[in-house]
Amino acid sequence: MSWSAELTEALGRDNVITDPARLRTYECDGLTGYRVQPAMVVLPRTADEVAAAVRVCARHGVPFVARGAGTGLSGGALPVADGIVVSLQRLRRIVEVDPVNLRAVVEPGVTNLDISKAAAPYGLYYAPDPSSQQVCTIGGNVAENSGGAHCLKYGFTVNHVLAAEVVLADGTVTRLGGDSAQLPGYDLLGAFIGSEGTLGIVTQVTVRLLAKPAAVRTMVADFATVAGAGDAVTGIVAAGIVPAAVEMLDNLAIQAVAASTESVYTPDTAAALVVELDGPPDDVAEQFDEVQEICRRHGSTKIMLARDAEHRALIWTGRKAAFAAVGRISPNYFVQDGVVPRGRLAEVLGRIAAMADDAGIRVANVFHAGDGNLHPLVLYSEAEGQHDRAERLSTEIAELCVELGGSLSGEHGIGADKACSMPRMFGEDDLATMLRLRSAFDPDGLCNPGKVFPTPRLCGERPGPYRPHPLEEAGVIERL
CATH class of the missing domain: 3.40.462.10 (FAD-linked oxidases, C-terminal domain)
Structure with missing residues (x-):
C-alpha cells in the first residue's frame, strides 16, 4: 500500500486533502514570498491520529511539516513538495484550567487569547502575547518560542511552559517537562521549545498562568x-x-x-x-x-x-x-x-x-x-x-x-527565511552541535526539513515566488 493510501486509511478520507486547489491554502505561512505546494495535507483530530500519521511518514521516508494557524513570519511552516503538512487546527481543546496550581492544559490549536479568556474568571491570564494573539496558536508559539509586547518583563513562551506532550519523528508519543518548573536532568523541554518543529510535533501543552496585575x-x-x-x-x-x-x-x-x-x-x-x-x-x-x-x-x-x-x-x-x-x-x-x-x-x-x-x-x-x-x-x-x-x-x-552584537531572530524564528545567514552568527562547531541534537530526535531528517540550518538546496535554490518559464511566457506550455 502506498503511503498516501495508508494515511487516508489511518485518518479517514474527510481528514486528508489532496485536491491541488485546496492544497494551495497551505503552500505558505505568513511569509508569503515563499510558496511550496505539499503532496498532501492531513487534519488529525487527536494526538493519536497525529502519531499515526507520523508513523506512516517514518515507515515510508516521507517528510512532514507541522502547521498551526499559519501566522509564522519566517517560512517555518513552508511545506516540502514531496511531503505532507500536518495541520493541528482541529486540536483546539482547553483540557483543564487549574487556578489552584496556576496552570492550564491545552491542545496546540488553542489561541493565546483563548487561554487568557478561559483563565479570566479566576483572575488569571497567560502572559505571552504576540501581536497575532487572537489567531496564533500555542503549538506555533512553542515551536518558535514566541514573545510579544510584554516579553520585556514576563519573558517568552519558554518561561511559561511547564510540560508538553510531543510526537517524535518515529511516531513515539512522549512527555517533556513536568508539573514543576524545576526538574532534575537534561532540559529536553527547553531544547524542544523554539526548535521550530524540527524535533517533533507538540500535541498538548501545560502552561503557567499569572495573576492579573493590580x-x-x-x-x-x-x-x-x-x-x-x-x-x-x-x-x-x-x-x-x-x-x-x-x-x-x-x-x-x-x-x-x-x-x-x-x-x-x-x-x-x-x-x-x-x-x-x-x-x-x-x-x-x-x-x-x-x-x-x-x-x-x-x-x-x-x-x-x-x-x-x-x-x-x-x-x-x-x-x-x-x-x-x-x-x-x-x-x-x-x-x-x-x-x-x-x-x-x-x-x-x-x-x-x-x-x-x-x-x-x-x-x-x-x-x-x-x-x-x-x-x-x-x-x-x-x-x-x-x-x-x-x-x-x-x-x-x-x-x-x-x-552589532545581536541576533538573527528574537521570536519569529529562522525558518527558511534566515537559514542561509546562520553562519554569520554561529561557527561550524556550533552548527554541528545543533545538528547532532536534531539528529538525536530525528535521525532521518523527516521533521520539517530544510529549516533553520543552511543547506546547498536552500541557499542555492531558495523557494520563492513563482517565476514563469520562458516557454510558458511564449505560450508554448501551460502551468498546471
Missing part, C-alpha cells in the same frame, strides 16, 4: 527623531525600571496604522513610544512619573496618558495592527526580526534608514524596543520587480543585527 498604566510619548525615542528606551531601563512593555513605531508605521484603524497616534510625529507599567498601584504611580520625565529629558514632544481601559485598548489595537496595516501602504513586504543591544537602538535604526535609501526601498519600523527586538518591515512591489532587491535588504538588516 494596576496598569499606559502612555504614548512622541519624539521628533527616531534616535531620541531609542535613547529614551535606554534611559528608562538604565534607571532600573522594568516596564511591562516598551514598543516603538516610526512615522511610516504610524501612517499605516492611521490608514487602517481608529488611531490615537500623532500622524506627523517621527516616532512614538508605547510604555506600559503594571504591578502594585503605588509602585506603578511613582515609576510612571519617572518614565515621563525620562522621555521629556530625551526630547519627547508630547505625552498622551491612557485615560481608561477603553483608551488603553485603542493604543494597543493600533500597535498590534501595525503589521497588517502596512498592507494599506505597500502591496508586499518582508518582516524582519533581528535583535540588537538596547544601547545600539539609535545606531541600528540610522543604519537601516541609510541602507533603505541606498536600496531605494522603504522600511517601516515597529518593534519591541524594550529588549531590542526589531521588526523592520521592508516594503516593496512584486509587480514592479522589487522582490529580489527587497529580499537582499531584508537579509542585510538581519545580518547587521549580528554585526
